Amino acid sequence: MRIFGIIPPPSREEHLRARIWAAGGLAALALIMLMLLIGSPPPEEADLAPPALRTARLAAFQSDVGACRAAIAGAGYATAPAPDVRDGRRCGYENAVELTQSAHAYSAPLVTTCAAAAALILWERDVVAPAAERHLGQAVSRIVLAGPAYSCRPIAGRGDGRMSEHASANAVDIGGFTLADGTSISVERGWRGTPSERAFLRAVRDGACDRFAVVLSPDYNRAHRDHLHFDLSPYEVCD
Ligand SMILES: [Zn+2]
Numbered sequence: 001m002r003i004f005g006i007i008p009p010p011s012r013e014e015h016l017r018a019r020i021w022a023a024g025g026l027a028a029l030a031l032i033m034l035m036l037l038i039g040s041p042p043p044e045e046a047d048l049a050p051p052a053l054r055t056a057r058l059a060a061f062q063s064d065v066g067a068c069r070a071a072i073a074g075a076g077y078a079t080a081p082a083p084d085v086r087d088g089r090r091c092g093y094e095n096a097v098e099l100t101q102s103a104h105a106y107s108a109p110l111v112t113t114c115a116a117a118a119a120l121i122l123w124e125r126d127v128v129a130p131a132a133e134r135h136l137g138q139a140v141s142r143i144v145l146a147g148p149a150y151s152c153r154p155i156a157g158r159g160d161g162r163m164s165e166h167a168s169a170n171a172v173d174i175g176g177f178t179l180a181d182g183t184s185i186s187v188e189r190g191w192r193g194t195p196s197e198r199a200f201l202r203a204v205r206d207g208a209c210d211r212f213a214v215v216l217s218p219d220y221n222r223a224h225r226d227h228l229h230f231d232l233s234p235y236e237v238c239d
Contacts, residue, residue, distance in 0.1 A: 127207030146175030
């Protein structure tokens, strides 16, 4: 074929090179499009879509109630906005929520900061439910509160007048549990109760320490002989 004979060799090479570049470019473009469509996003974005309820995000929830409520809803639970409370110079709260749908029923309506509600849901779902099955062989049907989350008062058992996290609805007091068969387990009696009650109550206390900043049980002092106190203060205590 004479016709190929007259095409200068450099020209053929250039043509081939151009085709290779074009094919390579198209392939790279397709790869980028594919990565944008289905590729794994950076870790932070992965946390946001779909909104996930994770212990690691609780700190961010303290300052972003919208993200907190969305994460709770995304995990299948529900909160309702609670009216702000102004109560003197040292007490009250803003942007609190009522936990209207949690992993368990509660003995009374529960209004807390959204971050505390999120921590509570995580504790119920990931600690209380498996601990009940493991140590008691049945589910918890109701969590019994040992008083309202909000209370304008100093920290119990201290004389320095520092205000409790309850004064800003950033704390929860758990008095006990009702089981599926109707049995009640109170912190006060169960702490030194049967081996399974003792194991269950210590498991839910220990598991709370990974979700809340401060966890106080009957082991801590007499002021907590009848309830577990959880809060999200800047301090860390697990006792
Ligand atoms: Zn308390």
